[in-house]
Amino acid sequence: MNSLQNLKEEALLCKKCKLHTTRNQVVFGEGNPNAQLMFIGEGPGRQEDLSGRPFIGKAGELLTRLIERAMGFSREDVYIANITKCRPTVDLKFEKDRAPDKEEVEACSPYLLNQIEIIQPKVIVTLGNPSTRFILNTNEGITSMRGKWSKYKEIPVMPTYHPSYILRNGGDSSNAQKQMWSDMLQVLEKLGKNPKVNIKWK
Ligand code: URA
Numbered sequence: 001m002n003s004l005q006n007l008k009e010e011a012l013l014c015k016k017c018k019l020h021t022t023r024n025q026v027v028f029g030e031g032n033p034n035a036q037l038m039f040i041g042e043g044p045g046r047q048e049d050l051s052g053r054p055f056i057g058k059a060g061e062l063l064t065r066l067i068e069r070a071m072g073f074s075r076e077d078v079y080i081a082n083i084t085k086c087r088p089t090v091d092l093k094f095e096k097d098r099a100p101d102k103e104e105v106e107a108c109s110p111y112l113l114n115q116i117e118i119i120q121p122k123v124i125v126t127l128g129n130p131s132t133r134f135i136l137n138t139n140e141g142i143t144s145m146r147g148k149w150s151k152y153k154e155i156p157v158m159p160t161y162h163p164s165y166i167l168r169n170g171g172d173s174s175n176a177q178k179q180m181w182s183d184m185l186q187v188l189e190k191l192g193k194n195p196k197v198n199i200k201w202k
């Protein structure tokens, strides 16, 4: 059994923070254990909590289109994870998603850092403010961080918008989406991979 599997088994039983009281499923993350490219989101939403899989709701569909139709990878080629493995909701009442709080990030982030340690991706893409701020240890906002290379340990990190932000700001063909795509072009270049031409995310 590899160490990613061991880590997953530990996380599936985890009760280190209050989110365990309201979760349906722990969403550990999924993809290629030897992935060159790793995406990091915030925390599971409703669909993810019900299924145990990351990024499979509306935001996940956008991310999947980006990975598959535009970048030319499959979801199985890359690795997709979140800062927290259980779903954070407002008042823990399952009404509305929220970003993980400080306590939850502190409790859960060792799983993510171990995932990075084991997978050793060539590039990390942080999606939105919480994962960018956590991985890069900064208070800067995503608008100023996106599109510029940073590093986590020795691993190049490209911060970009969270797919939910794209959905809230015009979706397909919006300026935000174009910016996200230009960030991903830099990622493809770093990985030595040609982008698909005439990309359509829809
Ligand atoms: N948003 C995230 O940040 N992660 C998911 O897995 C789903 C939605």
Ligand code: SF4
Pocket (backbone or CB within 6 Å): 011, 014, 015, 016, 017, 018, 019, 020, 026, 084, 085, 086, 087, 104, 107, 108
């Ligand atoms: Fe454990 Fe993370 Fe779930 Fe909290 S969010 S219970 S730390 S797996």
